Amino acid sequence: xxxxxxxxxxxxxxxxxxxxxxxxxxxxxxxxxxxxxxxxxxxxxxxxxxxxxxxxxxxxxxxxxxxxxxxxxxxxxxxxxxxxxxxxxxxxxx
Numbered sequence: 001x002x003x004x005x006x007x008x009x010x011x012x013x014x015x016x017x018x019x020x021x022x023x024x025x026x027x028x029x030x031x032x033x034x035x036x037x038x039x040x041x042x043x044x045x046x047x048x049x050x051x052x053x054x055x056x057x058x059x060x061x062x063x064x065x066x067x068x069x070x071x072x073x074x075x076x077x078x079x080x081x082x083x084x085x086x087x088x089x090x091x092x093x094x
Contacts (some may be wrong), residue, residue, distance in 0.1 A: 020048045020057035032063070041063045041076055053078075058088025 004011045012023040083089030
């Protein structure tokens with residue numbers, strides 16, 4: 001597993017069988033709602049442009065709105081492939 005880390009966020013991913021797996025994006029509490037997660041995703045998507053990417057979307061904590069989270073990932077071209085509100089959603093960009 002590899003990590004992209006700054007003072008404001010941490011993003012971890014792995015590459016398995018040629019597919020990039022986004023494992024976690026974590027933004028520190030004081031920076032949430034300021035576009036930091038979007039900046040992290042833009043950086044990540046640029047790094048892996050043209051690659052197949054999978055992720056499992058689930059709320060980081062009780063402050064995270066699942067509908068907003070899904071919309072966030074959908075804005076980067078991901079679509080839900082399976083899941084539910086209880087366990088989160090598997091998403092892919094291919």
